[in-house]
Amino acid sequence: MTLGRLNHVGVATPSIERSIAMYRDLLGATVIGAPFDLPAQGVRVCFIDTPNTQVELIEPYDDASPIAGYLKKNPAGGQHHVCFEVADIDAAVADLQAKGATVLGEPRIGAHGTPIVFVHPKDFGGVLVELMETPTGEGH
Template identity: 55%
Template sequence: MIGRLNHVAIAVKNLEAAAAVYRETLGAEVSDTVPQPDHGVSTIFITLPNTKIELLEPLGESSPLAKFLEKNPDGGIHHICYEVDDILAARDRLVAKGARVLGNGDPKIGAHGKPVLFLHPKDFCGTLVELEQR
């Protein structure tokens, strides 16, 4: 069912400092900052030959990253995102297998303009998993 690893998302307190690490220390291709107010984050994309790293910084008062960064003040890997062909078929399979989908179970439009779902970390090896329709 799952396809490509679409991205690894790393939450940080200071996006510019994190971008400098990837650009200058690791020598990677780093985008400009993309504010995503609907998602409560600002994002910088790091393009690797086979996938992306997304650096996320909280944006606004009720960012979904706030609690994570309280627990992980240096930053850390926040979630991984797998692509699926059909998000509703994926959800139905997951629910039938007993896995928990976060929220009300309906896909939302994610940061790339495509339908996404988030899955409960306790059901997936302690990792927050995002599924994004291709």
């Protein structure tokens, strides 16, 4: 596997609307997607573009959301994960597992329509890493 693009930085927030206002009004973000629900993953998300990558705002979809626990510990929100692109998710998973890393679950379809998986933070110095098969037709 070769380290691919940083697709996005995932930021947990108790309120996507308030976070959008912060990025727009304080930092001057201008390309802000419409928030949408990913009920299968228990989250509502919104992508904010920078010229070279994206910030993914993540809000719990319900109390069973995988990020509810994160927000309990960090009520204001905070950095949640980083997502790198890979050419082939199955090859990446096999490679990581062969090297002893703990891949969390099976690949599933992520926010950009291609398969994603998460790798346990213990394998990456406390950083939760998402791997995403490179989206096509996104223009970047």
